Amino acid sequence: MTSPRSPRTGSPADGSHGRHGADGVGGPSVRVPERGIPEATVARLPVYLRALTGLSERGTATCSSEELAGAAGVNSAKLRKDLSYLGSYGTRGVGYDVEYLRYQIAREIGVTQDWPVVIVGIGNLGHALAKYSGFSSRGFRIVALLDADPRRQGEEVAGLGVRPFEEVDALVERHRVAIGVIATPAVAAQEVCDRLVAAGVTSILNFAPAVLSVPEGVDVRKVDLSIELQILAYHEQRKTLADVLDGTPVASGAVRS
Amino acid sequence: MTSPRSPRTGSPADGSHGRHGADGVGGPSVRVPERGIPEATVARLPVYLRALTGLSERGTATCSSEELAGAAGVNSAKLRKDLSYLGSYGTRGVGYDVEYLRYQIAREIGVTQDWPVVIVGIGNLGHALAKYSGFSSRGFRIVALLDADPRRQGEEVAGLGVRPFEEVDALVERHRVAIGVIATPAVAAQEVCDRLVAAGVTSILNFAPAVLSVPEGVDVRKVDLSIELQILAYHEQRKTLADVLDGTPVASGAVRS
DNA sequence: AGGAGTTTGTGAACGGGAGAACAAACCGAG
């Protein structure tokens, strides 16, 4: 039984995507082609997709790996290697057909279909996410906004009413939701996560500053605003520190007392 | 001259933090202790910091690497190695003093001081960021909200008025701002970025779905909501695909037509 | 004081990703 109700293992959920445990014990199963695309490559495919969309809108029919790499902000060798995991979609001496490659990447990622998504926690961030147009335009459709606070329920955001969190099971089942977004305060995050998983959600995007534990087979990605700032602060501190020790006169704006 | 006005190189800005170019040619400079903390470790330090804060609030005075690792969602060996880059702050046979370690990490990251920050682009996301309490509570102080749209200017958000973007130079200089947040539409992002850098900002957190080019010495971190969702979609697609090919009956909520 | 039990800090093996470099393949001109 790999039901969503299986006991939660203290799995990392730090970005290492828990593959199915069905490894090794599996019988003579048919084995999916196993084009195991490296995680680092998967993370870049959406960037390439966006760059290709840009080129396409500008009317470009064909592009070289150099051009595309420039638009995506990566090394051209890396780009070619990434694309080679998907197959040989380019033509030597010519380059890549923009539309064709765009479709192939979209298909590989899975955004040719569109994915129903629920957002839990309609506070400041939840509002912004609900109204963010970048989701709908890229293969994702927000089908429900949930919040535990009765004062928020009933409010209309981006054409959708905010529903009580208790309806999570019914909504997830009705719309076949596989992806959930958590934008609640940190204290509520784990509980919300458990309920989402129990309802059948198997991928979670977590904006709450909390570490989530999930059963195997459930993917969690974390977006943490203050952590990003702290990483910048670290480098910033080292920059000014190095400048001071080097005796290099620093630019006025960068001086720190 | 490493002034912010130096010509922009087409540097990646994909997370590879451009170290100062002053490497190799440097004379007999004093060289900062060069405790080069690995990038992966730096990214985890804020997580440890948060976990320690949690333990501290719960009244824990001491913790083992195992406990802390559990709270931070990582492997205990990794945690110990990460901490070892900062120094030997633990006691064998005992563990770590929560308060002491907390301070050491905070100091290393640079959040014992507080960092003035400007936010550019006060749309949906900008609003949410301005009101997000997680910033102020963690060593960051929002000193200005900027927007190019006159209709947004003057509006009061989180106790701060929205100012015209033209004031960026004055504000950055007056408050000694080193960190800027971009929450504008994609088309405006590069221009805003250039202006910020010209004004003296040397670290940028970018929420716009665009690739930014910056001069060397400027750090950019990107947070892209739809890319995160697309990565989840990829894994989700593979999950259901694998299940179908394996003939494994999938849980009801996870079925996809 | 000594020994058993814990827990840290680190050396070493291992795996994955990045980048350089090159052979294979394609186009177009003559």
Next chain:
DNA sequence: CTCGGTTTGTTCTCCCGTTCACAAACTCCT
């Protein structure tokens, strides 16, 4: 048809990060 120019796909090497395993160091109990 052949040849030069161009661009992809891939191989090889290096480096970073993760993990294991263990010696060193500390506490507590007898």
